[in-house]
Amino acid sequence: MPSEINVGLVGYKFMGKAHSNAYMTVDKFFDCTARPVMKAVCGRDQSAVSEFAERWGWQGYETSWEKLVARDDIDLVDIGTPGSTHAEIAIAAAKAGKHVFCEKPLAMNMAECRAMIDAVRSAGVKNMVNFNYRRVPAVALAKQMIDNDAIGEIRHARFTYLQDWLVDPMFPMNWRMRKESAGSGAHGDLGAHAIDLAHYLVGDLASVVGQKKTFITERPAEGTSSGLTATAGEGTEEVTVDDSSMWLAKFESGAFGSFEATRLAPGRKNFNRFEINGSKGTLVWCFEDMNWLEFYTTEDTESARGFRRILATESSHPYVGNWWPPGHILGYEHGFVHAVYDLLEDIAHDRPCVPDFRDGAKCVAVLEAVDKSIETNAWANVERVN
Structure with missing residues (x-):
């Protein structure tokens, strides 16, 4: 049972802030079996993403999601980018053996959803879609x-x-x-x-x-x-x-x-x-x-x-x-903290995540x-x- 889960976040704007706040906050209020370690955030603009990393407590940054996904020190890939990028990043992360947390909608179409489900099932990694209103x-x-x-x-x-x-x-x-x-x-x-x-x-x-x-x-x-x-x-x-x-x-x-x-x-x-x-x-x-x-x-x-x-x-x-x-x-941010807490506990205790990619595909x-x-x-x- 891991005591720490190293997180890599792709995307640093609206959802990047909400997810970062959740990782910063969750183990301060919840008794986490495994605490999150904010390893790296990824964005294309080096100046902006480096500033974001420093402001929000990330240890480092990348300007290529491919490099982030390939890093040996990342356990969980969090995808907070536009929908057109979800499938490619999630499939690559799963193939690299990373757990995946993805924003909604899961993908652009059902073909992408099926490919994402196949990837996480084949890799045996945990997967969750961030339908945060369930956690209000x-x-x-x-x-x-x-x-x-x-x-x-x-x-x-x-x-x-x-x-x-x-x-x-x-x-x-x-x-x-x-x-x-x-x-x-x-x-x-x-x-x-x-x-x-x-x-x-x-x-x-x-x-x-x-x-x-x-x-x-x-x-x-x-x-x-x-x-x-x-x-x-x-x-x-x-x-x-x-x-x-x-x-x-x-x-x-x-x-x-x-x-x-x-x-x-x-x-x-x-x-x-x-x-x-x-x-x-x-x-x-x-x-x-609310x-x-x-x-x-x-x-x-x-x-x-x-x-x-x-x-x-x-x-x-x-x-x-x-x-x-x-x-x-x-408030609004608490639903994200609750989702991250449940995700970390599911990973730590090796149990299914809800809602998972199948739930995202049903949507x-x-x-x-x-x-x-x-x-x-x-x-x-x-x-x-x-």
Whole structure:
């Protein structure tokens, strides 16, 4: 059982910061069987990545992911780069005998997903996809309540992920708006999170029918960009991904689902919300109020029925006992810390990671099925992933 796990991170911008913070923090609050050692971070810009390494506590840096993956002193490769790079890096890391932690969506298409799954299975390495919202205590509590039959048989599930950072047509281009680097727009970027929450809380999706649209088809060319901020360069560029997607679904259980993702909803900053209706109750959660879970049950007396708000900050709630006293709320970064903790423990104890590459592929299968339904103007079945 290792006492240390040497980490190499590929990518140093938005996700690079979130992942770095998790590695810096996790063994300060959690009793880790194996602590992470932040060996090296990788980026193409030597000046920028070296500055990042010093600022965020990495021992060194590389400007070639191939060199990072080949290093003998790296046990775990963490991939926080655009989706178009995931498959190549993950497959190389697996072949080099490294465990792999990858951002979502897992890959650009199902062919890449299958190749990634084959690579990690052949190598026998641990693999996890960073669907960080599973690790929010209120969401993990919802999972426990569903498993304990608190709302009965699930009949309806609604998943909505709304942002507004692209409402301004003068917001410049970046990689998230190019099909060749991102694969899709709001559909894959935001919808992937909604799909994974649906899989986690409700179950597998069987068939879908949907629509997507690009409302702003041209934007100022990219100058510089980082995360969800950017400055314009010269000229304009065509947007080649969707701004919004909306679709219906049938779960294998028989439940109905609806999904919406957009980056053009004024006033919605990170409105990642679900409402799940069962035969005897309802659960509601929204990331913009992430510490609260709403619960309604028909088992209350008629005169006392109504939604109750559960503040998921007690030590009895998932993960929370390692943080602050009750009522001292958690934030966005904590989901990443929880994911890293679970990943390190899974590696240390040689147990399966959840969600793994198969779960990531199941998400991509749904994204592709929605695209197929749009092409055929009909319901499409979701590919099963073995």
